[in-house]
Amino acid sequence: MDTIKLNDILQLDEEQLDNAKIRFMVPSDRIGFNPNLDAEDTEKQNKINLEDLVFNRQSSISFREGVIAIGFIRIRDDYWLMTGIVKVIKDNGLAQPATAEYLTKKYNFRLVVKFHKDFQNGIVKANTIIDQLEVIELWNPEKGLGEKAFPGYKNVTVGYKELKKKIELSDEWRTALKSRKGVYLITDRQTGKQYVGSAYGADGILGRWTTYLTSGYDKNEVENGQYPNIELQKLVREKGLSYIQENFQYSILETFTDDVSDEYIIARESYWKEALLSRQFGYNAN
Numbered sequence: 579m580d581t582i583k584l585n586d587i588l589q590l591d592e593e594q595l596d597n598a599k600i601r602f603m604v605p606s607d608r609i610g611f612n613p614n615l616d617a618e619d620t621e622k623q624n625k626i627n628l629e630d631l632v633f634n635r636q637s638s639i640s641f642r643e644g645v646i647a648i649g650f651i652r653i654r655d656d657y658w659l660m661t662g663i664v665k666v667i668k669d670n671g672l673a674q675p676a677t678a679e680y681l682t683k684k685y686n687f688r689l690v691v692k693f694h695k696d697f698q699n700g701i702v703k704a705n706t707i708i709d710q711l712e713v714i715e716l717w718n719p720e721k722g723l724g725e726k727a728f729p730g731y732k733n734v735t736v737g738y739k740e741l742k743k744k745i746e747l748s749d750e751w752r753t754a755l756k757s758r759k760g761v762y763l764i765t766d767r768q769t770g771k772q773y774v775g776s777a778y779g780a781d782g783i784l785g786r787w788t789t790y791l792t793s794g795y796d797k798n799e800v801e802n803g804q805y806p807n808i809e810l811q812k813l814v815r816e817k818g819l820s821y822i823q824e825n826f827q828y829s830i831l832e833t834f835t836d837d838v839s840d841e842y843i844i845a846r847e848s849y850w851k852e853a854l855l856s857r858q859f860g861y862n863a864n
Contacts (some may be wrong), residue, residue, distance in 0.1 A: 579684060580698035581712045581713075582712070582713040583708070583709055583711060583712060583713065584660075584689075584691055584708050584711035584712075584794055585684065585708050585709070587689065587713055588648075588685075590607050590646070590704075593637060594646055594776070595704055595705045596705060597644055597646055598612050598643055598645070598646040598647070598648060598705070598708075599640060599641070599646070599647055599648070599701055599702065599703055599704055599705035600646060600647075600648045600649075600701070600702050600703075600704050600705070600707065601648070601649050601650070601701050601702065602651075602652070602658070602695060602700045602701075602702075603626070603630060603631065603649060603651050603661070604651070604652060604700065604733075605621040605733055605863045609706060611649045613626050613630060613661070614651050614652075614653075614733060615652060617659075617661065617687060622781070622839055623661070623686065623687060625806075626649065626661050626662070627649060627661055627662035627664055627678075627686065628664060628675070628678050628679075628680075629675040629681070629734065629795055630649075630675070630677050631647050631661065631662070631664060631856040632647050632664065632666055632678045633646075633674070633675045633676075633677075634669075634670075634671070634672055634674060634675070634676060635672070635673065635675065636672055636673045636697055636743040637672070638672075639669060639672060641666045641669065641676040641678075642666060642669045642676070642679040643666055643667060643668060643669050643676075644665070644666060645658070645665070645666045645676075646663065646664070646665050646666075646681065646704070647661045647663070647664050647665075647666065647678065648660065648662075648704060648799045649656045649662055649663075649664075650691070652729065652730055652731045652733070653690070653728060653730070654728045654733055655730060656692050656693060656695070656731060657690055657692055657714065658688070658690070658691050658692075658711075658726070659687060659688075659690055659708050660685055660686075660688070660689040660690075660691065660694055661686065661687060662667065662680065662683065662685070662686045662687075662688075663678055663680070663681045663682060663685070664678040664679060664680050664681060665678060665680075665681055666678045667679055671764070675843050684733065685716070687715065687717075688716055688717045689715075689716055689717075690713070690714045690715040690716075690717065691711040691712060691713055691714060692712045693707070693711045693712070695711055695753065700863075701733070701767070713841065728748065728750040728751050728753075728754045731754070731758065731760070731830050731833045732830070734829060734830045735828075735829045736827065736829075737767075737826070737827050737828075737829060738739055738791070738822060738823045738824070738825075738827075738828070740827045741787065741791065741821060741828050743785070743793070744816070745784070745788065752784055755779050755783045755784035755787065755833070756782050756783075756784040757768065757786070758782050758783055758834065758835070759776075759777055759778040759783070759833065759834040759835070759836070759838060759843055760777055760782065760783045760830055760831070760832055760833040760834060760843075761774065761775070761776045761777075761783050761785075761830075761832045761843065761846050761847050761850055762774070762775055762776070762777065762783060762786070762828065762830050762831060763801055763828075763829045763830075763831050763848075763850070763854070764790075764810075764826055764827070764828055764829075764861070765826070765827045765829070766822055766825050766826060766827075766861070767825050767826070767827055768821075768824075768825040769825075771808070771856075771859065771860045771861050772854055772856045772859075772861065773809070773810060773856060773861035773862055774831070774847055774850045774851045774854060774856045774860075775807070775847065776843050776844060776846070776847040778843045778844075780839045783830065783833075787828060790822075790826075790828075793814065793819065794810065794813070794819045794822040794826075795807055795810035795811050795813075797811070798826040807861070807862075807863065808863050809860075809861040809862065809863050810861055831850055832846055832850075
Protein backbone atom coordinates (compact mmCIF):
# COMPACT_ATOMS: atom_id res chain seq x y z
CA MET A 579 0.00 0.00 0.00
CA ASP A 580 1.32 3.45 -0.94
CA THR A 581 2.10 5.75 1.96
CA ILE A 582 0.09 8.94 2.41
CA LYS A 583 2.24 12.04 2.68
CA LEU A 584 1.29 15.20 4.54
CA ASN A 585 0.56 17.26 1.45
CA ASP A 586 -1.69 14.52 0.09
CA ILE A 587 -3.96 15.67 2.91
CA LEU A 588 -3.26 19.42 3.05
CA GLN A 589 -3.21 19.91 -0.75
CA LEU A 590 -0.99 23.00 -0.72
CA ASP A 591 -0.07 24.23 -4.21
CA GLU A 592 3.49 25.00 -5.28
CA GLU A 593 3.26 28.70 -4.44
CA GLN A 594 1.86 27.95 -0.98
CA LEU A 595 4.58 25.38 -0.32
CA ASP A 596 7.27 27.88 -1.28
CA ASN A 597 5.88 30.21 1.41
CA ALA A 598 5.25 27.54 4.04
CA LYS A 599 7.29 26.73 7.13
CA ILE A 600 7.02 23.84 9.55
CA ARG A 601 7.64 24.40 13.23
CA PHE A 602 8.42 21.54 15.60
CA MET A 603 7.43 22.80 19.05
CA VAL A 604 9.02 21.05 22.03
CA PRO A 605 8.77 21.71 25.77
CA SER A 606 11.34 24.03 27.36
CA ASP A 607 11.73 24.28 31.13
CA ARG A 608 13.92 27.36 30.68
CA ILE A 609 11.05 29.49 29.37
CA GLY A 610 8.20 27.51 30.94
CA PHE A 611 6.84 26.37 27.57
CA ASN A 612 5.01 23.04 27.35
CA PRO A 613 2.81 22.78 24.24
CA ASN A 614 2.09 19.11 24.93
CA LEU A 615 0.48 19.97 28.25
CA ASP A 616 -1.34 23.02 26.86
CA ALA A 617 -2.69 20.95 23.96
CA GLU A 618 -4.82 19.00 26.40
CA ASP A 619 -6.71 22.19 27.24
CA THR A 620 -9.05 23.13 24.40
CA GLU A 621 -9.06 26.74 25.59
CA LYS A 622 -5.28 26.91 25.03
CA GLN A 623 -5.19 25.28 21.60
CA ASN A 624 -5.79 28.57 19.77
CA LYS A 625 -2.88 30.12 21.64
CA ILE A 626 -0.60 27.32 20.45
CA ASN A 627 -1.57 27.88 16.80
CA LEU A 628 -2.12 31.64 16.68
CA GLU A 629 0.68 32.73 19.02
CA ASP A 630 3.26 30.04 19.87
CA LEU A 631 3.43 28.63 16.34
CA VAL A 632 4.10 32.03 14.76
CA PHE A 633 6.21 33.56 17.52
CA ASN A 634 9.25 35.27 16.05
CA ARG A 635 12.53 34.85 17.86
CA GLN A 636 14.59 37.69 19.26
CA SER A 637 17.25 37.32 16.57
CA SER A 638 15.22 36.77 13.40
CA ILE A 639 11.77 37.02 11.86
CA SER A 640 10.66 33.71 10.38
CA PHE A 641 6.95 34.49 10.12
CA ARG A 642 6.39 37.48 7.88
CA GLU A 643 3.18 38.43 6.11
CA GLY A 644 2.05 35.71 3.70
CA VAL A 645 3.95 32.86 5.35
CA ILE A 646 1.99 29.67 6.00
CA ALA A 647 2.92 28.00 9.29
CA ILE A 648 2.33 24.32 10.09
CA GLY A 649 2.81 23.29 13.70
CA PHE A 650 3.77 19.94 15.22
CA ILE A 651 4.34 18.61 18.73
CA ARG A 652 6.07 15.31 19.46
CA ILE A 653 3.86 12.64 20.96
CA ARG A 654 6.50 9.86 21.07
CA ASP A 655 9.79 9.06 19.37
CA ASP A 656 9.33 9.85 15.63
CA TYR A 657 5.59 10.49 15.85
CA TRP A 658 4.27 14.06 15.68
CA LEU A 659 0.81 15.55 16.09
CA MET A 660 -0.11 18.47 13.84
CA THR A 661 -1.46 21.33 15.93
CA GLY A 662 -2.77 23.34 13.00
CA ILE A 663 -2.03 25.30 9.84
CA VAL A 664 -2.27 29.11 9.72
CA LYS A 665 -1.37 32.03 7.46
CA VAL A 666 0.41 35.13 8.72
CA ILE A 667 -1.47 38.35 7.92
CA LYS A 668 0.76 40.75 9.86
CA ASP A 669 4.36 40.68 11.04
CA ASN A 670 4.63 42.26 14.51
CA GLY A 671 8.43 42.31 14.80
CA LEU A 672 11.09 40.50 16.80
CA ALA A 673 10.23 38.56 19.94
CA GLN A 674 6.52 38.88 19.19
CA PRO A 675 3.89 36.55 17.75
CA ALA A 676 2.75 37.46 14.28
CA THR A 677 -0.95 37.94 13.62
CA ALA A 678 -2.31 34.86 11.87
CA GLU A 679 -5.53 33.23 10.76
CA TYR A 680 -6.44 29.59 10.18
CA LEU A 681 -6.30 28.12 6.68
CA THR A 682 -8.42 25.28 8.04
CA LYS A 683 -9.24 23.85 11.45
CA LYS A 684 -10.18 20.45 10.07
CA TYR A 685 -6.98 18.71 11.18
CA ASN A 686 -6.20 20.62 14.38
CA PHE A 687 -4.76 18.19 16.97
CA ARG A 688 -5.89 15.18 14.90
CA LEU A 689 -3.34 14.44 12.20
CA VAL A 690 -0.39 12.23 13.23
CA VAL A 691 2.72 11.94 11.05
CA LYS A 692 5.89 9.92 11.29
CA PHE A 693 9.13 11.82 10.76
CA HIS A 694 12.66 11.27 12.03
CA LYS A 695 13.92 14.72 13.03
CA ASP A 696 17.72 14.57 13.03
CA PHE A 697 18.42 18.31 13.05
CA GLN A 698 18.36 20.89 15.82
CA ASN A 699 16.50 23.77 14.20
CA GLY A 700 12.83 23.88 15.10
CA ILE A 701 11.72 25.89 12.05
CA VAL A 702 12.28 24.60 8.51
CA LYS A 703 11.00 25.36 5.03
CA ALA A 704 8.11 23.03 4.32
CA ASN A 705 9.17 22.17 0.77
CA THR A 706 12.46 20.68 2.03
CA ILE A 707 10.87 17.97 4.20
CA ILE A 708 7.12 17.77 3.53
CA ASP A 709 7.52 14.67 1.33
CA GLN A 710 9.18 12.91 4.27
CA LEU A 711 6.21 13.39 6.61
CA GLU A 712 4.16 10.20 6.40
CA VAL A 713 0.56 10.39 7.63
CA ILE A 714 -0.06 7.64 10.16
CA GLU A 715 -3.46 8.40 11.58
CA LEU A 716 -6.35 10.84 11.81
CA TRP A 717 -7.76 10.89 15.32
CA ASN A 718 -11.42 11.07 16.13
CA PRO A 719 -12.01 14.75 17.06
CA GLU A 720 -14.10 13.61 20.01
CA LYS A 721 -11.10 11.82 21.54
CA GLY A 722 -8.88 14.20 23.50
CA LEU A 723 -5.12 14.44 23.23
CA GLY A 724 -4.64 13.55 26.86
CA GLU A 725 -6.46 10.25 26.41
CA LYS A 726 -4.35 9.22 23.45
CA ALA A 727 -0.78 10.36 23.20
CA PHE A 728 2.38 9.26 24.93
CA PRO A 729 4.78 12.23 24.61
CA GLY A 730 8.04 10.27 24.74
CA TYR A 731 9.95 9.19 27.84
CA LYS A 732 11.94 12.43 28.10
CA ASN A 733 8.74 14.49 28.21
CA VAL A 734 6.89 12.62 30.96
CA THR A 735 6.11 14.93 33.89
CA VAL A 736 2.63 14.33 35.27
CA GLY A 737 0.74 14.78 38.51
CA TYR A 738 -0.88 11.86 40.34
CA LYS A 739 -4.40 12.41 38.98
CA GLU A 740 -3.22 12.96 35.41
CA LEU A 741 -1.01 9.87 35.53
CA LYS A 742 -3.88 7.77 36.84
CA LYS A 743 -6.15 8.97 34.05
CA LYS A 744 -3.56 8.28 31.34
CA ILE A 745 -2.80 4.77 32.58
CA GLU A 746 -6.50 3.96 32.80
CA LEU A 747 -7.44 5.38 29.38
CA SER A 748 -4.42 5.11 27.10
CA ASP A 749 -3.03 1.91 25.60
CA GLU A 750 -0.07 3.97 24.38
CA TRP A 751 0.86 5.06 27.89
CA ARG A 752 0.52 1.56 29.33
CA THR A 753 2.52 -0.04 26.54
CA ALA A 754 5.28 2.57 26.67
CA LEU A 755 5.69 2.44 30.45
CA LYS A 756 5.56 -1.35 30.52
CA SER A 757 8.22 -1.74 27.83
CA ARG A 758 10.98 0.13 29.67
CA LYS A 759 12.95 -0.29 32.85
CA GLY A 760 14.04 3.02 34.28
CA VAL A 761 15.02 5.50 36.92
CA TYR A 762 12.26 7.90 37.85
CA LEU A 763 11.71 10.97 40.00
CA ILE A 764 8.81 11.71 42.32
CA THR A 765 8.48 15.33 43.43
CA ASP A 766 6.34 16.66 46.26
CA ARG A 767 5.06 19.90 44.78
CA GLN A 768 4.03 21.15 48.21
CA THR A 769 7.47 20.89 49.85
CA GLY A 770 9.86 20.42 46.93
CA LYS A 771 11.16 17.15 48.38
CA GLN A 772 12.14 14.50 45.86
CA TYR A 773 12.32 10.72 45.72
CA VAL A 774 14.46 8.82 43.21
CA GLY A 775 13.43 5.25 42.46
CA SER A 776 14.13 2.56 39.90
CA ALA A 777 12.00 0.00 38.10
CA TYR A 778 13.46 -3.20 36.68
CA GLY A 779 10.70 -5.76 37.16
CA ALA A 780 8.70 -7.58 34.49
CA ASP A 781 6.23 -4.69 34.00
CA GLY A 782 8.86 -1.97 33.93
CA ILE A 783 7.94 1.53 35.04
CA LEU A 784 4.24 0.75 34.64
CA GLY A 785 4.34 -1.88 37.37
CA ARG A 786 6.01 0.42 39.87
CA TRP A 787 3.85 3.45 39.14
CA THR A 788 0.61 1.45 39.21
CA THR A 789 1.47 0.42 42.76
CA TYR A 790 2.14 4.05 43.69
CA LEU A 791 -1.28 5.02 42.37
CA THR A 792 -2.86 2.40 44.63
CA SER A 793 -1.05 3.00 47.91
CA GLY A 794 1.25 6.01 47.47
CA TYR A 795 4.33 3.82 47.84
CA ASP A 796 5.48 0.29 47.03
CA LYS A 797 5.98 -1.81 50.16
CA ASN A 798 8.12 -4.23 48.15
CA GLU A 799 10.41 -1.58 46.68
CA VAL A 800 13.97 -1.39 47.95
CA GLU A 801 16.50 1.39 47.59
CA ASN A 802 19.85 0.42 46.10
CA GLY A 803 18.86 -3.20 46.59
CA GLN A 804 18.79 -2.91 50.38
CA TYR A 805 16.34 -0.63 52.16
CA PRO A 806 12.56 -0.08 51.83
CA ASN A 807 11.20 3.36 50.95
CA ILE A 808 10.34 4.09 54.55
CA GLU A 809 10.02 7.86 54.12
CA LEU A 810 7.16 7.48 51.61
CA GLN A 811 5.45 4.95 53.87
CA LYS A 812 5.75 7.37 56.79
CA LEU A 813 4.28 10.20 54.72
CA VAL A 814 1.24 8.12 53.78
CA ARG A 815 0.71 7.04 57.41
CA GLU A 816 0.90 10.60 58.70
CA LYS A 817 -0.92 12.53 55.96
CA GLY A 818 -2.88 9.90 54.06
CA LEU A 819 -3.07 8.90 50.43
CA SER A 820 -5.01 12.07 49.66
CA TYR A 821 -1.83 14.09 50.24
CA ILE A 822 -0.07 12.03 47.57
CA GLN A 823 -2.99 12.44 45.19
CA GLU A 824 -2.95 16.22 45.49
CA ASN A 825 0.79 16.91 45.57
CA PHE A 826 2.91 14.23 43.90
CA GLN A 827 4.40 14.56 40.42
CA TYR A 828 6.05 11.74 38.44
CA SER A 829 8.89 12.10 35.92
CA ILE A 830 11.29 9.77 34.10
CA LEU A 831 15.03 10.42 34.40
CA GLU A 832 16.37 7.51 32.32
CA THR A 833 15.00 4.44 30.55
CA PHE A 834 16.61 1.11 29.72
CA THR A 835 15.77 -1.88 27.55
CA ASP A 836 15.45 -5.42 28.89
CA ASP A 837 19.08 -6.31 28.14
CA VAL A 838 20.41 -3.80 30.69
CA SER A 839 21.34 -5.42 34.00
CA ASP A 840 19.54 -4.65 37.25
CA GLU A 841 22.89 -3.81 38.84
CA TYR A 842 23.55 -1.06 36.29
CA ILE A 843 20.09 0.44 36.82
CA ILE A 844 20.62 0.43 40.59
CA ALA A 845 23.94 2.21 40.07
CA ARG A 846 22.21 4.86 37.95
CA GLU A 847 19.58 5.24 40.66
CA SER A 848 22.36 5.95 43.16
CA TYR A 849 23.90 8.49 40.78
CA TRP A 850 20.67 10.45 40.53
CA LYS A 851 20.25 10.46 44.29
CA GLU A 852 23.67 12.05 44.57
CA ALA A 853 22.99 14.52 41.76
CA LEU A 854 19.62 15.63 43.15
CA LEU A 855 20.58 15.40 46.85
CA SER A 856 17.43 13.40 47.48
CA ARG A 857 18.99 11.63 50.47
CA GLN A 858 19.91 14.83 52.26
CA PHE A 859 16.85 16.89 51.39
CA GLY A 860 14.28 14.47 50.00
CA TYR A 861 12.42 11.25 50.72
CA ASN A 862 15.20 8.74 49.98
CA ALA A 863 16.19 6.91 53.16
CA ASN A 864 19.66 5.91 51.99
